Amino acid sequence: MEWNVKDYNVNASYVSEYGQGILELLSPQPEESILDLGCGDGKLTEKISLSGCHVIGIDSSEAMICEAQKRGIDAKVSSSEEIDYQNQFDAVFSNAALHWMKDANSVIRNVYCSLKPGGRFCAELGGINNVNTIVTEIYTQLSKRNLDGELYNPWYFPDKEEYCMKLVKAGFVIKYAEIFKRLTLLPTDVAGWLKTFAKPFLRNISKNQHDDFIQSVMIGVADKLQNDQGQWFADYVRLRFIAKKKVF
Numbered sequence: 507m508e509w510n511v512k513d514y515n516v517n518a519s520y521v522s523e524y525g526q527g528i529l530e531l532l533s534p535q536p537e538e539s540i541l542d543l544g545c546g547d548g549k550l551t552e553k554i555s556l557s558g559c560h561v562i563g564i565d566s567s568e569a570m571i572c573e574a575q576k577r578g579i580d581a582k583v584s585s586s587e588e589i590d591y592q593n594q595f596d597a598v599f600s601n602a603a604l605h606w607m608k609d610a611n612s613v614i615r616n617v618y619c620s621l622k623p624g625g626r627f628c629a630e631l632g633g634i635n636n637v638n639t640i641v642t643e644i645y646t647q648l649s650k651r652n653l654d655g656e657l658y659n660p661w662y663f664p665d666k667e668e669y670c671m672k673l674v675k676a677g678f679v680i681k682y683a684e685i686f687k688r689l690t691l692l693p694t695d696v697a698g699w700l701k702t703f704a705k706p707f708l709r710n711i712s713k714n715q716h717d718d719f720i721q722s723v724m725i726g727v728a729d730k731l732q733n734d735q736g737q738w739f740a741d742y743v744r745l746r747f748i749a750k751k752k753v754f
């Protein structure tokens with residue numbers, strides 16, 4: 507997806523703030539070599555580097571990698587489905603990015619190859635039913651326009667067992683996994699969230715109809731995602747895990 511850095515800064519500042527929890531689970535150590543998958547604007551990558559480790563960030567968005575490089579991060583444009591590092595990293599980290607990678611088996615296989623034996627894969631992504639109120643309303647509004655939401659959905663929100671099974675099949679040992687709901691206060695509103703994150707759903711809607719579509723979705727979710735003070739929320743569900751590459 508094409509990312510708009512300005513929209514991201516206005517509507518999604520909380521993403522790296524909520525990343526603090528998974529960063530603590532990563533617990534980066536001095537001199538470790540760490541890969542940040544889907545590093546985005548590099549805010550968390552920079553925090554990882556403060557612990558004295560060597561960190562590389564990759565992301566498929568050129569605009570986001572530019573932002574990360576401005577922070578002095580060793581960052582490059584690359585897709586996680588295509589990386590081919592071998593036994594190089596003590597840890598692979600990812601926050602709020604794996605759900606954009608629908609070919610999860612390829613990603614997991616590549617992460618496994620890129621880790622040293624005993625290395626850890628530590629990540630947080632959207633879990634099953636993530637932003638379900640919003641997705642359901644998008645589907646409703648698309649079907650009113652004779653469009654099938656499934657075809658445009660760019661996200662993969664697995665349940666814990668499904669993702670852990672993929673990890674185990676690839677040769678990982680699960681050290682920790684949890685799934686939990688996190689109703690998240692948005693800095694703007696659901697329209698801002700949709701403009702920032704849901705562009706793939708708008709592919710077959712003409713540009714002059716985009717605002718109209720976004721307003722329809724926002725009105726449709728208002729009774730569930732707006733409180734009496736007018737604040738807007740997204741019904742996030744998070745899946746977190748730490749998995750270790752076996753040492754044979």
Ligand code: BEZ
Binds near residue numbers: 632
């Ligand atoms: C998430 O972090 O769960 C997420 C962000 C944007 C779109 C979909 C999910």
